[in-house]
Amino acid sequence: MISKDLDKAKEILEADGIIGLPTETVYGLAGNIFSEQAIKRIYEVKKRPLFNPLIVHIKGIDQLDLMACNIPSKAYQLAEVFWPGPLTLVVQKQSQIPDWITAGKQSVALRVPAHPLALALLQKLNFPLAAPSANPFSTISPTSAAHVEYYFNDLLPLILDGGECQRGIESTIIGFEDEVPVLYRHGSLPLEEIERLIGPVTIKNRNNVAPEAPGMLSKHYSPKTRLVLVEDLANALKKFEGKKLGVLSFGSTPNYKEVTCTEYLSVQADMEEAANQLYAALHRLDQANLDLIIAERLPDTGLGRSINDRLERAAQS
Numbered sequence: 001m002i003s004k005d006l007d008k009a010k011e012i013l014e015a016d017g018i019i020g021l022p023t024e025t026v027y028g029l030a031g032n033i034f035s036e037q038a039i040k041r042i043y044e045v046k047k048r049p050l051f052n053p054l055i056v057h058i059k060g061i062d063q064l065d066l067m068a069c070n071i072p073s074k075a076y077q078l079a080e081v082f083w084p085g086p087l088t089l090v091v092q093k094q095s096q097i098p099d100w101i102t103a104g105k106q107s108v109a110l111r112v113p114a115h116p117l118a119l120a121l122l123q124k125l126n127f128p129l130a131a132p133s134a135n136p137f138s139t140i141s142p143t144s145a146a147h148v149e150y151y152f153n154d155l156l157p158l159i160l161d162g163g164e165c166q167r168g169i170e171s172t173i174i175g176f177e178d179e180v181p182v183l184y185r186h187g188s189l190p191l192e193e194i195e196r197l198i199g200p201v202t203i204k205n206r207n208n209v210a211p212e213a214p215g216m217l218s219k220h221y222s223p224k225t226r227l228v229l230v231e232d233l234a235n236a237l238k239k240f241e242g243k244k245l246g247v248l249s250f251g252s253t254p255n256y257k258e259v260t261c262t263e264y265l266s267v268q269a270d271m272e273e274a275a276n277q278l279y280a281a282l283h284r285l286d287q288a289n290l291d292l293i294i295a296e297r298l299p300d301t302g303l304g305r306s307i308n309d310r311l312e313r314a315a316q317s
C-alpha cells in the first residue's frame with residue numbers, strides 16, 4: 001500500500017517489519033538495524049547476496065559518534081558540510097552495530113538522508129534504518145513509490161509516498177584507507193565538490209580494485225532490454241538498422257525516424273535534471289517492448305560521471 005502515514009510506518013518498523021522509504025536519492029527498503037528479522041527480510045525480498053553490506057540511515061550528525069569510532073577528521077568535515085545529503089561515509093563501526101548490517105566487516109556505511117519524510121520518520125524512531133535501494137538485485141533503482149510498488153507489490157505492507165526523488169541517483173560513497181579518502185561509488189554528490197573540501201580522493205569504484213566495496217559489481221542498474229552505451233547516436237542507429245530501437249538521449253537530438261521511442265534526460269543538457277530523470281526514463285524504455293536501448297554517453301565530469309557509471313553497468317550483459 002502506498003501512503004504517507006508515518007505512524008503506520010513506525011508501527012511496522014517497531015514490529016520488525018520492513019517498508020518502502022523515500023529518500024532524496026532513490027527509494028530504499030528500510031528496516032531496524034537491530035532487528036535480525038527485518039534485516040534478513042530485506043536481503044530475502046531484494047534477493048541480495050549476503051556479502052553485500054547495507055547503508056545505515058541516521059537522523060543527524062550527532063549520531064555519528066554513536067555508530068562509528070576512530071573517525072578521520074576529513075569524515076567529520078564531509079559530514080558537517082554535506083549531511084543531510086547524498087553522501088555515504090564508510091567508517092570503522094562501533095561494536096553495537098550488528099554484523100548482519102555490515103556483512104561481517106568492521107566498517108559501517110552511514111548517511112543522513114535529505115528527505116523531509118525520511119527525516120521525520122527517523123526522528124520518531126529510537127533506532128537507525130538500514131536501507132538498500134528498493135529494487136531486486138541488479139535491476140534499475142526506484143525513484144518513485146510506483147516503481148517500488150511495481151517491484152514489490154505484495155511483499156511490502158507499506159510504501160511511504162515521498163513523491164519523486166529529487167536527486168535520482170544513489171549517494172556517493174566515500175571511505176578511508178589509512179586516512180586517505182577513497183571513492184567507492186560515484187553518486188549524486190559530484191566528486192569535484194568533495195575534492196574542493198578535502199583535497200584529492202582515490203577512485204576505487206570497480207570490484208576488481210575494491211574488494212572493500214563488495215557492492216560495486218560491474219553488472220548493475222540493468223533493464224531487461226539490452227542496452228548499449230555509445231558516443232555517437234547517428235552512427236549507432238545505422239549499425240542497428242531493422243531493430244525496434246529506443247534512444248536515451250542526453251540533450252536534444254534530431255527526431256530519428258528509425259527510432260520507436262526517445263527519452264530525453266534533459267533537453268537543456270542540464271546534468272542535475274539528467275540525473276533526476278535517469279532511472280524513470282530507463283524504467284519507461286524497458287517497458288516499451290524494444291529490441292535495444294541505445295544510450296548516449298554524457299560528458300565525463302560532475303554528475304555526468306555518475307550517470308555514465310550507471311549506464312556502463314546497465315550495458316554489461
Ligand code: TXA
Binds near residue numbers: 055169212
Ligand atoms: O542513495 C543511497 O545510498 C540509497 C538510499 C536508499 O539511501 N541506498 C543505496 O543502497 O544505494 P545500496 O544497498 O543499493 O548500496 C549500498 C552500497 C553497496 O554498494 C554496498 O556494498 C556499499 O554501499 N556498502 C555498504 N556498507 C559498506 C561497507 N561497510 N564498506 C564498503 N561498502 C559498503
Ligand code: MG
Binds near residue numbers: 132133
Ligand atoms: Mg542499489
